[in-house]
Amino acid sequence: xxxxxxxxxxxxxxxxxxxxxxxxxxxxxxxxxxxxxxxxxxxxxxxxxxxxxxxxxxxxxxxxxxxxxxxxxxxxxxxxxxxxxxxxxxxxxxxxxxxxxxxxxxxxxxxxxxxxxxxxxxxxxxxxxxxxxxxxxxxxxxxxxxxxxxxxxxxxxxxxxxxxxxxxxxxxxxxxxxxxxxxxxxxxxxxxxxxxxxxxxxxxxxxxxxxxxxxxxxxxxxxxxxxxxx
Numbered sequence: 001x002x003x004x005x006x007x008x009x010x011x012x013x014x015x016x017x018x019x020x021x022x023x024x025x026x027x028x029x030x031x032x033x034x035x036x037x038x039x040x041x042x043x044x045x046x047x048x049x050x051x052x053x054x055x056x057x058x059x060x061x062x063x064x065x066x067x068x069x070x071x072x073x074x075x076x077x078x079x080x081x082x083x084x085x086x087x088x089x090x091x092x093x094x095x096x097x098x099x100x101x102x103x104x105x106x107x108x109x110x111x112x113x114x115x116x117x118x119x120x121x122x123x124x125x126x127x128x129x130x131x132x133x134x135x136x137x138x139x140x141x142x143x144x145x146x147x148x149x150x151x152x153x154x155x156x157x158x159x160x161x162x163x164x165x166x167x168x169x170x171x172x173x174x175x176x177x178x179x180x181x182x183x184x185x186x187x188x189x190x191x192x193x194x195x196x197x198x199x200x201x202x203x204x205x206x207x208x209x210x211x212x213x214x215x216x217x218x219x220x221x222x223x224x225x226x227x228x229x230x
Contacts, residue, residue: 001209002040002052021220038211038221056207058194061159069195110227113216118151118160119225120144120210126222128215130229134160139176139193141165142228149208150174150181152193160212163196163205 004011011028018025018034020043026035033045040052066073107113117128125145134140134153142149148165165174166183173184180199181191189202196205211218219225 001055001057003055004052006047006050006052021217023217023220036221038213038217054209056162056209058159058161060157060212061154061194062157065154065157065159065194069192107216108219108223110219111215111229113214115215116212117215117218117227118153118162118210118212119218119222120149120151120162120208121222122147122208126225128218128222128225128227130227131158131212133229139174139181140228141174147208150205151210152181154179154194159194160210161194161196162208162210163191164208166205 004013006028009030011030013026013028013035016025016027016034020034020036021038024037025043026037027033027045028035028047031046033042033047033050035042035052040054042048042050111117111130116131118131118134119126119128122145127142127144129140129151131153134151135155138153138155140151140153142151150163150165152161152163154160166189175182175184176193179193181193183189190199191197191205192199196207198204
């Protein structure tokens with residue numbers, strides 16, 4: 001998720017139909033600049049070199065879980081249309097050998113090309129976490145580019161979140177109790193895992209932007225990324 005404000009102006013975006021690094025390219029209607037949807041960078045046009053500000057968000061969560069957290073949520077409906085159980089890209093997702101329209105010339109062998117990873121980029125530093133690793137651990141305390149982070153993964157829905165880890169809490173002092181994160185070394189402070197909202201006294205956790213992607217897609221944009229697999 002990105003902010004649409006660039007240089008004080010709000011841009012409107014569409015799909016260009018082009019690909020870069022086998023990933024979708026957007027365009028803005030105001031300047032016709034082309035933008036990478038992975039990095040948020042303008043790669044061609046009058047705004048080339050500018051970058052959209054990535055916003056922290058929960059990329060995936062069940063409707064039931066979301067309603068529990070946000071009971072007053074309104075759902076967007078286009079002309080009353082209901083969702084249908086049809087995935088245009090089902091064949092693509094099921095085929096481990098298909099890595100976009102164009103073959104990857106020099107694949108990074110640290111993981112299978114279409115293995116799902118959660119990627120975090122903070123300044124020049126980047127790190128990817130295998131979903132298979134996160135599914136087992138569910139809550140990971142780590143450091144990315146000098147920033148202490150907490151990475152949360154919900155095996156049931158595939159929901160993910162990344163937070164700045166409280167400085168007062170030790171790296172290994174976090175645990176999960178259902179959908180609540182607990183910092184044992186900081187007075188047993190508690191936060192809602194999906195939102196980072198404090199349960200009781202103390203501040204909320206600061207959410208950090210992150211991306212869930214196939215490994216080949218993430219590493220194409222962040223070739224020097226560290227991979228957390230175990």
